[in-house]
Amino acid sequence: MLAHPGYSNTNLQTNATSGALRLFMRIGNRFLAQNAEQGVLNQLHAATAAGLRGGEFIGPDGFREMRGAPSHVHPLPAATDPALAARLWRLSEDLTGLIFPSVVEHRQ
Known part of the structure; x- marks a missing residue:
């Protein structure tokens, strides 16, 4: 949701x-x-x-x-773009220093 x-x-x-x-x-x-x-x-x-x-x-x-x-x-289309979501996930991990399994990566 x-x-x-x-x-x-x-x-x-x-x-x-x-x-x-x-x-x-x-x-x-x-x-x-x-x-x-x-x-x-x-x-x-x-x-x-x-x-x-x-x-x-x-x-x-x-x-x-x-x-x-x-x-x-x-x-907007960007909000449902899987490639953009994966980039945001990786950037968030880099910036926070935390690694979590990515739902986005498991779908691809």
């Missing part, structure tokens, strides 16, 4: 930037984002809703999946 929070008003946008971009992100958070509580509903729905199957993608049902109620959405 995959889920994303949409554009949720958290400190992620403003702590990772500086200057004019930080101001722009604060304005975006104020006028475009949904609150963090609404954003987490997608993950909760994906984890607890009856009838969902593995591989389904849950996100907000509003404009460009930025905000709204949890619903089935369609991921």
Whole structure:
């Protein structure tokens, strides 16, 4: 099961930037984002809703999946690319120094 929070008003946008971009992100958070509580509903729905199957993608049902109620959405092609997933897995292992069996590699 995959889920994303949409554009949720958290400190992620403003702590990772500086200057004019930080101001722009604060304005975006104020006028475009949904609150963090609404954003987490997608993950909760994906984890607890009856009838969902593995591989389904849950996100907000509003404009460009930025905000709204949890619903089935369609991921971008890159989100389901096995080669890209394997590269991300290897990079994550390299950066963390942890090695785990890869579900992605076992499928190939």
